[in-house]
């Protein structure tokens with residue numbers, strides 16, 4: 306079983322970034338582009354590009370073998386890695402996760418990051434800016450997931466960032482990205498002190514959801530969104546506290 310020290314998140318992400326430069330990954334990217342036209346056709350028809358069958362399990366297993374070897378100095382077989390990832394993806398409840406031998410938090414973190422990375426590789430290879438201009442939905446045009454984050458780009462346009470594949474897509478500038486509430490009186494902006502300059506939380510008083518938002522015009526550089534989603538966790542606590550105190 307792969308084990309990891311706590312606080313390894315950033316290290317694993319770095320390692321996966323490096324893995325993305327490797328030959329096996331480059332070959333997989335070339336293979337993936339075969340599907341690009343089909344996927345873009347689905348987006349143009351208003352459907353998310355991927356269906357469930359397309360998850361690149363072998364590529365994900367390669368990534369897991371790689372990070373385990375480099376960070377944990379532990380060799381996991383490709384078959385075992387495939388089994389673990391498949392079990393993780395198929396588990397719907399905590400009990401199932403534990404029953405399948407995935408009770409280790411750190412192992413789940415590895416697999417979670419590996420899945421994000423390979424989904425991102427697929428999304429990067431199919432995502433076509435022109436086609437996505439027509440996409441105005443609040444779910445990801447690549448994989449159909451909900452947004453995890455949002456940001457205002459250099460032109461002040463709002464983009465949503467997918468929590469599953471890190472695709473970005475444009476969305477109307479104001480209003481709730483969950484329930485479509487457009488009355489600005491029902492959207493509360495919660496600032497998070499000085500800890501996260503350039504970031505705020507948009508809380509919707511209609512559906513009690515919230516979205517963490519970065520303003521790129523106030524940041525020195527564009528964040529690594531996978532890392533940013535975790536490093537801004539205190540903002541989630543702030544938003545949840547605000548919601549519990551006000552509703």
Ligand SMILES: [Zn+2]
Nearest residue numbers: 445448467470
């Ligand atoms: Zn996505």
Ligand SMILES: [Zn+2]
Nearest residue numbers: 481484509512
């Ligand atoms: Zn809402």
